[in-house]
Amino acid sequence: MQQLANAAAKTNEEAALSDRVHAAVTELIKSQQLHGGDIIVESRLADILGVSRTPLREALQKLEGEGLVVKNGRSFVVRAVGLAEYLQSLKVREVLEGEAAALSAGRVPPAAIKRVRENIDALLAAPVYLPEAHWQSDDEVHSLVCDYAGNPVLAEMIRHLRMVTRLYETLNLADRLIPDATEHLEIIEALESGEAKLARQKAQAHMRSLYKASI
Amino acid sequence: MQQLANAAAKTNEEAALSDRVHAAVTELIKSQQLHGGDIIVESRLADILGVSRTPLREALQKLEGEGLVVKNGRSFVVRAVGLAEYLQSLKVREVLEGEAAALSAGRVPPAAIKRVRENIDALLAAPVYLPEAHWQSDDEVHSLVCDYAGNPVLAEMIRHLRMVTRLYETLNLADRLIPDATEHLEIIEALESGEAKLARQKAQAHMRSLYKASI
């Protein structure tokens, strides 16, 4: 349980305690130190994070609104995403990220493209596999697709869906390194070329690839 | 301010106080007794609802997670949806509801279709215009599209987007009665026929119609 305290300490800026707790718990869930289905005992988690129950409860309520935790009877449990929901989310992402890619095609600054490409190359060249680096590269690519589509609402939806898919824990990430990198590079190339139809197609193909790998 | 207390009283089942408050405030926002941009004074609203600040704050945090209120500095304000965001949401809905309609085509039980059709007819035949009835019919039609698509994640996204578009207050609903009813009937007919492409097209056309009416 000591790692939990560390994760909390990582978020020690000058801000409202309640918000820091929210960020800390979010991180605990994303990093799967709290995994799906875990029931949350308020006083225990509050102690670990070094705060009283009030700000923790507020953070949990907010997380419930965001869909990261759910109330089961009287207590909060970390949301568990099963295969069915994961696949459904991928279907929706196929539609949305396809659209976003089409909208972004030709609008991404060359500098951003260059940076993301280099990170993918570095990831492929890395001597040992680091899940964190994989996630980060993934974030970069999909952010590229979202952020230049000129539709913040669309971007926000995609971000939320990506969060959900990330909660699906069974996925074996390491196996996805090569396919992800390959498909990401294709998406980036399409974005660069400015061909909207191609970008849409590549983004959708990426989602379908993930889908097939998970059945 | 007395109406506010009434809205609260409407939600007086046997449940956790915090959840009742959440439902009450949601209703206050949807019914625009609290409108976008209003700053929320915790103690005042808590008094009106007849609870202490703690459950109210928890409800507000949850609403923040859901995106119905936002924190501005130290206090909560009701989220204001502007024209830009409204139009962006419609664009996303065009994609998602199109997809949902295509998926639902031919899968909606005849009884459900019949019920919704009758309500549209009743709405058109009503001697006076009732916004509530208009909203309810709208809900029914779009729920038809969502609920039979076999993808709860997709349905949930659409529901959330519809919430956002509903917060856009400038829209003059009465002017939309005829076009909405007409387009809704076309969507329903397409769903009934089982032609996925047609259903997608009709749903998208409905969104584009809303879009054009708002520019």
Add this chain to the structure above:
DNA sequence: CGCATACACTTTGCATGCGAACAAGGGCGG
């Protein structure tokens, strides 16, 4: 020996209280 009841403990729900940040208004000095 099995079952039911009561008791103790854990955990949550909510209210209240206090300290601190922020806003406003008035008084004082320039």
Add this chain to the structure above:
DNA sequence: CCGCCCTTGTTCGCATGCAAAGTGTATGCG
């Protein structure tokens, strides 16, 4: 007369305390 600072009131952030609901265990009775 204008501007600055200080004072006062309001509102928020958080901790704590208490009551109620739930859970598990042990004990007594059938």
